[in-house]
Every structure is written in C-alpha cells, then in structure tokens.
Amino acid sequence: MQRIGVFVCWCGSNIAGTVDVVAVAEALKKEPGVVFSANYQYMCSQAGQDLIKNAIKEHNLTGIVVCSCSPRMHEATFRKTAAAAGLNPYMVEIANIREQCSWVHKEMPIGTEKAIILGKAAVAKVNLNTPLVPGESPVTKRALVIGGGIAGIQTALDIADAGFEVDIVEKKPTIGGKMAQLDKTFPTLDCAACILTPKMVDVAQNEKIRIFSYSEVTDVKGFVGNFDVTIKKKARYVKEELCTGCGACTEKCPMKKVPNDFNLNMDTKRAIYIPFAQAVPKVATIDPDYCNMLKNGKCGVCSKVCAAGAIDYTQKDEFIEEKYGAIVVATGFNPISMDKFDEFAYNQSKDVITSLEFERLTNAAGPTAGKLLRPSDHKHPEKIVFVQCVGSRCDACNEKGKEYCSKICCMYTAKHAMLTRDKYPDTEVYVFYIDVRTPGKNFDEFYRRAVEEYGVHYIKGMVGKVVPEGDKLIVQASDLLDNKQLKIEADLVVLAAAIEPDKSARPLATLLTASMDTNDFFTEAHPKLRPVESPTAGVFLSGACQGPKDIPETVAQAGAAASKVIGLLAKDKLTGNPCVAHSNEMMCNGCSSCERVCPYGAITYEDKEFRMPDRTTLMRRIAVVNPAVCQGCGCCTVACPSGAMDLKGFASEQIIAEVDAICK
C-alpha cells in the first residue's frame, strides 16, 4: 500500500479565490492511501517545497499529489523536490486545479467540487505508480546544418567556434543563399557581398566545418544525440578536389544560352558554370540539362581546356552516410511565383519585375553591371512604381497569396526607393503600401529618410492593375488618403512579392518528423520560450525556415540555435524520458499495428523463441520498442489490438483508475 501525501496550493488568490483549498485538502485526506494532507499559499516557493520535503521524510511518503497549476508549469519543479527528499520523481502527480479549474470557474462551490474530483483522480493514479528510472544514451558530438545561406553559415561558424565539428549541406553549387544575391542591406546600406563573403571564406577555411555543396539530405534515422543521415552528393561532373576554379571552362563552353538562375534568369550562363565570382566552394558545375557532351556525347570542350583534369563526364550521384548528434534546419525562403498575379502584368511585360530581380539589376555583379536599366529595352527608367504586399496579407478566401505579413518588404522597398533616388535623382519613385511596418532598430528612421530626404512618393493604397501600353506601364491605383484614383505612366514596376519557405522544407520536415504550420514554416517548440528548437528533440531551427525574417534577426536566431546545439553536444550522455512504451511479449502477436502508427519509427520486430508448456519451442514475431527513440506519445497503446503495448507512467490501468475516481 502506498503512503501518499497531498499538497494543495493556493497560488495566492489564483486558486484560493475560486477553490476552497482547506476543504480540498480535508476531502482528499479521506482517500485510500492518503496519510498526509496540507495546504499552502505558494507551494512552488522555497518554503512550500520544504514543506513537501519534510512531509516526505516525516511520514515516509511513497507518493505525492500536488494540487496546483498545470504540469507544464511546475511538474519538473516538484519532481526535483521529491528527488531531493529521496523519493523517485515519477511518484509525483500533479492535479491541475488552476488552468483547468479555478481559472475557468467563477463560483466557489463548483470550483471546489471539481478540484476535489481532480485531486481524487491523481490520488488514484499515484496508488498505481511505480518508480521509473530514465535510460541514458551517448551523444555523437557533431552537428549537421541543412542549408548554407546566412542562417546556416552563422550557425555553423558558431558551433565550430565552440570546438565541435559541423557539416553544411547545401543544395546549390555554392553556399551564400539569398544574401549573396542582394545588393545592399538595410538599414545601414552596407553591401551584402562585403559582409557575407568573408563569412563564406571563414566557413571554407574552418577546419571544423565541411561543406557538402550541390547535395541534399535524403534520409534521417535515429534520435537526439544519435542521428544517422544519408546525404546525396549530386553529380556535378567536376572533381571537386581537382578543380581550381580558374574559370577557363566557363569561358570556352560553347553552350551559351543557359538561363542564369543566380541572376533570376535575366541573363544567360554557360552549361558549365561557377554561380558567381566569390562562390564557395569555387568549383565548376555542369548543368546536365544543357551540356551537349552529357546529352549526346558531342563536345568535350571543357575537358580539353581544363588544365587540372577535373572534368569527369561519368561522375554519378554519391550517397554518404554520416552520424550527428544535432540537426539544424536552415532551409530559408523564396519569393512566391507571380503567375497568379497577372493584374500586375508580370507575365506580360519584361519591365514588371520582382524586388529580388531589382536587387540583381542594381548589383554591380548583376546582368547590367549595377546600372539600373529596363529589362525590355535597356533604357534608363524615369518613373518607377513599387508595389508592396504583393501576395502578402491576403484574404484567407483569396487563393492567390499568403495570409501572413512577409515582414522584410517594407524595409527593402524603402531601401530600393532610397538608393534609386540617391543614384538617379532624375527618377521619380512611387511606393504603394497598405501599411508601412518598420519595427526594428533604426528602421523607422530609415523609412522616414526615404520620404523626407530622398523625396520618395509614398502613397497609401493598392495598385489595382498594370497595363502595358507601348513602352509604358499604365499603373492604375487608389490614393486612400486623398480619396482619388490615380493613373501613373511608369517605366518600371517593381513587385514586393511575398516570401514562402523553400520547397525542400516540406519533405525535409517529414524526414525529420519535425512539425510545420499550414504555411510550411517549421514550428518552434514554444513560440516565446523555445523559439529556436523544433518540438522534435535534437532538431533546431535557424532563419527564415521558421518564419519571415530579415538579416539581423536571422543572424541572431542562427547564433541562438548554435548555442542550443552546443549545449546538447557538450553533454556526454543524454537522459531519456522513462515514460516510454513497452510491449508485453506474451501478449504481442506481431501484427504490426503499432509500427504503422508510430510517428518516430521507434518500433521494430524480432523473432523470439518461446518455450511452450509441452516443452516444444515456438518462434514468434514480437514488437520491440527502442526506448531512446520512443517519445511516449501513446499512439501504439491505442492501436494495439491485443493490449500488449503499454506506456510506462501512463499505463492503461492507471488511466482507468483515474476515470473511475472521477466517475465515482
């Protein structure tokens, strides 16, 4: 028989205001197994905890029930208290009489009655609790960062700085991500390349960091501290270790009409290419869709001009298996497609461009060498209209865009407008907006400068239609503050397209069993208190894969994710959760129902020999749970048709006892 102590917390007036705590303590004293009962103003305070500790020792308690706030709040606190008094921490049960009782009821009698019932259920459960001991698992002291943009770069550098090995997997031929495509960065207007490329070089030179460029993660197995990851190194038809990045091949390749995705297809590249001059690794890659040698065996020019002998037309995709203790997701974002926004004539006129295309047009390394020229006729635009919120903050029933605010557009549009006016004072610049959102350090000052010092025309209202007419774009819009319809003859229209998570994020989330929201942004473990951890243990989030973010925020989050990874890798062993599933092998018939519902892949099957009463032996297939992988969700216990599967700490017997106590 258990000797149970009950501790009823007032939580100041939070509980005591609607629950008669004295009556609850008295009522629970009469429950079977209860030998001690007390109430106190703040049970979580030092004095409250001492009360519990003393009672455990004085009354030889074997289990305790704390009637207080949600277990999410203080279960860990009271488990530690119990452990300090020599009681197994899993002999502690919390009856939530605050969030689920005093806060939702207004009248004392109702609140009190419910609190007593909740307390009785907890007592009934503790009566059946058994001490549990968590298992331990070792930690592989290496981290994997998926995505090599500024988020992934910063996370990798910070982890390496703490002395741990890091691998970066980047699907493009070079790291750098979106930031490498930008011209200048708000609000300080330093050039993106000047601050990014030194970091890229740091990554390349860091002994602790390996870069798998032009590679993808294809499989993830294991669990926190012990991930087994398969990385597909796509064939680039160039031997990385031999290529010196001299660029001779990229000048001699006769296939000149390959759309240059780095410049958003506004110009062309060769079939063998290095995305940009500061690429890391600076290694050529052959595009198999355009290379004549790979397509029909006719050419081979690059192989002839390569002094290093690095070209290898027979290269195949390579699969590499690696072990990691932690995984950081840094898969980033993309602007959404403008195909569904034909009211802005994006598909009808070359002079309607997205903001990212505008970045390339103003970038010294871009298709126009930094001169702002219209894509259609390479003339200097005299009137430019910027349209904000294209696809952002859309109505839920409008299937075209996103409901959320893309967050970065207000600032980069202000930057574009300001830089245009600065470089080309003769150019008239209009910005149409719903709201201007500038909540960042020095952000609003920046926007005000665009308006006040640079004379950018900010107009509150949306653009309804853009009509290409001759070499002009007729922009039809409303000025809401002036209550006027406007018609502007523009030379260039720039659309601030909404941003969305990279398409690779969704399949990756499935591999990692990491959760996502409806927009395919990764979900954090807690929106406020655990913002860089995924709910899946050992998986961390960095940058825009978790939500729209600008560069300062991304770098901050990347560092935060790194510190969490370092905290994990610094441990030699991880303590697991002992509340895991286990199978009663005598009852299991190996039907696989549990394996099918397990979201963590924790269940396997083995053939085991059983001795029968008549001294014969029988081979039977039975389920086996890997306690290190099991997260204790309980899906298998419900799915098991023979009742063999059960959850430690939440056994069916215990839950039924709770229900019985409530229904009595």
Add this chain to the structure above:
Amino acid sequence: MKFSYFPGCTLKNKAKSLDIYARRSAEKLGVTLEEIENWQCCGGVFTTAKDEVATKLSSVRILKDAQKKQQALVTVCSACHNVVKQTNYAMQNDKEFAGKVNRYMSEDEYNGETQIYHYLELLRDVIGYDKIKESVVNPIGKKVAAYYGCLLLRPNAVMRMDDPENPTIIEDLIKALGGEAVIYGYRNECCGGYVRMESPELAGKKSQTVIESAKKAGAEVIVTACPLCKYNLEKSGCDIPVVYLTELLAEALGVKEDTNE
C-alpha cells in the same frame, strides 16, 4: 448532346441576337439547347448580402429544373451566368443559406448538384475548339478584340473559367474561327455597368478607356458575351462594331442567315 438552357430576360428582347445565334451555332455543332420551361429572371445581380434569400430563389428554380431533367445547365449572358453560378456555389458551400432556400421551396431539397457551363465553356470543354475549327466555313479574317468585362470570370474562386487577369478563352475561340485576336490591357475591366443609370459620365469614361485600349491595339471589331457591356460601349461612342461572340461564331459557321425563315 442535350443541355438545359437558360437564356435570361434581356436575351428575349434587347439581346435577341445573342440568344438566336447561340442556339443555331450549337445545333450546327451537334448540341441541342433545351430551354427551361417557365423560367424567370435570374435575379439580375448577385447580392452579397448574406441574409438576402428572395432574389436568389429564381436562380435556384432554374438550377432545380435542370437537375430534374438530369442535364447540365448552359447560360450565355455574362450577368445571368454570374448570378446563377454564384447562387449555385452558395447552395453548395453555405449551409445556412441553403437551409433557408430549401425551406422556401416546396419540392425536394437542392444542394447545388447541377453542373453549369457558360456557353464559352461548352464550346471549349464539351465541343472543343479543334472541332469548331473544322466546322468553320467563313473564316473571320479580322482583328478581333475580346471584351470580357468584369463579371464573366470573376470571382475566380466561383467561376473557375479562366485566369481572370490574363484570360485566353475568347482569344482561343477567335483564333479557331480564323480571326486574329488582339490583346489589350483593359479587356477584363468594367464597362461602367449599372452606373450608367446614375452617372452616365463615369460609365462613359470607363467604356471609353476600354474602346481606346482596344482600338490602339488595332481592333476592327469588339466581341462580348454581355448585353450590358455592349450597350455601354455603344452608348459611349464606339466607332467600331461591338458584336456578341455568338454572332461571330454563327457567321464563321455559316449559320447566321437562317435558311428556314
């Protein structure tokens, strides 16, 4: 192939030619349009007021009649099509609205089961532009501006006919009929609509923008499926012909002059 057919009030007087040429062309293409008996006005305008039920009942009756005959429903007037299709969509998706409507009706319950085709969809999706191309006897040989107006394709979530901001359904038909389709910016903008009653000037301005835009693109003739669009363009001093697209079709198919009359 037989379809239930709802012409609508205007097609019985002002816009007779839209109706007549639609039927003749359909016959020629092997489709019979069976006019619904004792139909009433579609309601004229689909009101977005959630609690407005009475003006939508006549549309539901039309849809139910087609359902009873187990036929899909064809409409040709842009405005009627918009009202009937939006009403049907509401019957499918707005349980509260459908409940109210069904309580008004004495007959069996209706929940938006009828399939609706605009005449253009009938041509494109049921008959097929390829087949139409084969049936052309008088290729149009003109520069034709398709005028969609604002109602035919919007709201897209309900109409699902074509991309409302960059459509091709009429242009593709013009090409099939041997004409040259001119693309111009204001082909999917409002003509001024009923504003004509209250502010002829404003409506005139809207229509003139459309006309100018089409003419600038080199149009010799404008085609539309909407009687109100045609009225507004003509009232606003359009100096190139504005014809119903069914008339253009009938001409190309060689059935414009009825040999039986």
